[in-house]
Amino acid sequence: MNVVITGGAGFLGQRLARKLLQRGTLAGPDGVQQAIEKITLLDVVAATDFDDARIEVITGDIADEALLKQTITQETSSVFHLAAVVSGQAEKDFELGMRVNLDAARLVLEACRTAGNVPRVLFTSSVAVYGGELPATVLDTTALNPQSSYGIQKAIGEMLLADYSRKGFVDGRVARLPTISVRPGRPNQAASSFASGIIREPLNGQAAVCPVAGKTRLWLLSPRQAIDSLVAVQDLPAGALGKSRIVNLPGISVSVDDMVAALKKVGGEQAAEHITWQRDPAIERIVGSWPGAWDITRATALGLRADDSFEAIVRAYVEDDLPGPDRRDAPLQNV
Ligand SMILES: NC(=O)c1ccc[n+]([C@@H]2O[C@H](COP(=O)([O-])OP(=O)(O)OC[C@H]3O[C@@H](n4cnc5c(N)ncnc54)[C@H](O)[C@@H]3O)[C@@H](O)[C@H]2O)c1
Numbered sequence: 001m002n003v004v005i006t007g008g009a010g011f012l013g014q015r016l017a018r019k020l021l022q023r024g025t026l027a028g029p030d031g032v033q034q035a036i037e038k039i040t041l042l043d044v045v046a047a048t049d050f051d052d053a054r055i056e057v058i059t060g061d062i063a064d065e066a067l068l069k070q071t072i073t074q075e076t077s078s079v080f081h082l083a084a085v086v087s088g089q090a091e092k093d094f095e096l097g098m099r100v101n102l103d104a105a106r107l108v109l110e111a112c113r114t115a116g117n118v119p120r121v122l123f124t125s126s127v128a129v130y131g132g133e134l135p136a137t138v139l140d141t142t143a144l145n146p147q148s149s150y151g152i153q154k155a156i157g158e159m160l161l162a163d164y165s166r167k168g169f170v171d172g173r174v175a176r177l178p179t180i181s182v183r184p185g186r187p188n189q190a191a192s193s194f195a196s197g198i199i200r201e202p203l204n205g206q207a208a209v210c211p212v213a214g215k216t217r218l219w220l221l222s223p224r225q226a227i228d229s230l231v232a233v234q235d236l237p238a239g240a241l242g243k244s245r246i247v248n249l250p251g252i253s254v255s256v257d258d259m260v261a262a263l264k265k266v267g268g269e270q271a272a273e274h275i276t277w278q279r280d281p282a283i284e285r286i287v288g289s290w291p292g293a294w295d296i297t298r299a300t301a302l303g304l305r306a307d308d309s310f311e312a313i314v315r316a317y318v319e320d321d322l323p324g325p326d327r328r329d330a331p332l333q334n335v
Contacts, residue, residue, distance in 0.1 A: 001026060001034040002075045006062055006108060007083030008041025011183060012124070012226065014049065016080060017041060019227045021052050026078050027235040029118065029171070034077070042071050043083065062104040065111075072111040072119070078234060079121045079170075081108050086190035087128055087286060090150035101153035106160055113169035121161065121170040122234045124177055125246070127219055129155040131289035138291040140248060140298050147289035148191075162245050165238075173241060175233045178221040178251030178294075181259075182317035191286040195220065199259060199314055202274035203267050203322055211280035214257035217292025221251040221306065222313040224320060229304050240302060250306035252313075253293035262311040266318065 003020060007013040017039055020026065028034040040056045041047040047057050060067045062083040072079060083104065084090075090097030105123065112119050128151035129144045146152045158174045165172040183196035194211055195218055201208035221229070229249045241247070260272050296306065307313050 001028055001036055001077040002038045002040070002073075003036055003078045003080070004040045004042060004072055004076050005080045005082060006042045007081075008039075008057075009043035009045040009047035010082060011185065012180070012223070012230070013041065013043065013080075013082045014047060015223060015227050016082070016230060017047070017050065017055065019231060021050075021054060023231070026231070027120070027237075028077055029120070031237050040071055040076075042067075063099050063107060065107050068104075068107050068111040069114065072108070072115050074115050074117050076112075076115060076119050077117070079108065079112060079119050080230065080234065081105065081121060081123045084124070085150075086188055087126075087148055087150040088189040088191045088193070088283075090153060091148055091191075091286065092189070094149060097149045097153055101150065102156055105153075105157040109160055109164045109170060109172075113164060118168065118171055120234055121164075121172045122230060123157055123161045123172065123174045124230070125154040125158050125174050126151065126177055127179065127290045127294075128286075129158065129176065130291045134291050136293065138248070138294045140244070140246075140295065142291075148286055151289075158246055165245050171238050172245050173233050173236065174246040175230055176246060176248045177226060178219040178249060179290075180223055180226050181218070181220045182313060182321070183223065184317070184321035191283050192218070194283070195259075198256070198275050199263050199317065202263055202271040203314075203318065205274070207274050207276065209276050209278050210256060211278060211283040212256060212287055213279065213284075214255065214260070214277075216256050216284075216287060217253055218256070218259075218287070219251040219290070219292060219294060220254055220310065220313065221249060222316050224316050225305070225307050232304055233302075236302060247299055247302060247304065248294050248296065250296040250299045250304055251294065252306050252310060254310045259310055262309075262314050265311055266314045
């Protein structure tokens, strides 16, 4: 089977590609596991870290209709549509956000429809589709009320995917991702970038700024568990999804103070001294509009699971992503 990952050079896209290469199979249209013969990574940035004959790299703009039609063909059985500009960037650059997060989502679905073989399509959505007056715990039935352009773009993408599925053009599924933490690498323009930065930077002996209050609650998922969940959702039989194509992936609800406590447990008391608390009203407004906890009854019944604790998430970062001591500025305790 041929698989396309848009945003394949991105953080989750590359990890997903590695996972699929290692796994070697995905469910085909009949639900039976099929060998993956090709994984096409489409991204505006070239994915360079792969040395596997099954990987094809296509560099270009996801909003280029002709390129999409060349990339998603009759041979494509499975599409993971991950390409996006992140929340802070979509808020700052309205036109870019609309083009990449909304226009391109429809073009991806159109390319699938015109290819004609009803591929499975997984669309990565976000907690940002919720907002406004929210219950303490968001239910699957809670109304969408996004408070950012990014959230609006994701919500419309979800609806489009549901309609293309209802029409039988694709076998679509939406995974609403919690905020991913701890994300390795450099800070990005996501409003939630600090949710990784306040752990990652101190563990690497570097300064971090926390732009929100300690009591702010976040809904978090580790990169490891996120990738497992994306693959699991794509493998679900359409019948298991019932009348909704959308799955709120399980996360854990953690306050920023809880996160710092876990940092101290893993990295030692001094690790938290790298954090400066400097509130940023723009980030507080966006992050404060996201729900801090979701009901995960449906996702759990579908066999999906969350991380065990935030401390387990920090330890997973240390195992998977923390550079070796020679590349860190400060020694770590308790790792
Ligand atoms: N990481 C999170 O916390 C999180 C949370 C919720 C949802 N998501 C969603 O998951 C998906 C992947 O997120 P990520 O963290 O890997 O983000 P990322 O920014 O690392 O990856 C997105 C990729 O999309 C690519 N891209 C952007 N504009 C493009 C264009 N015009 N044409 C082609 N490619 C383009 C980027 O180059 C990048 O490689 C996104 O859809 C994101 O909205 C992520």
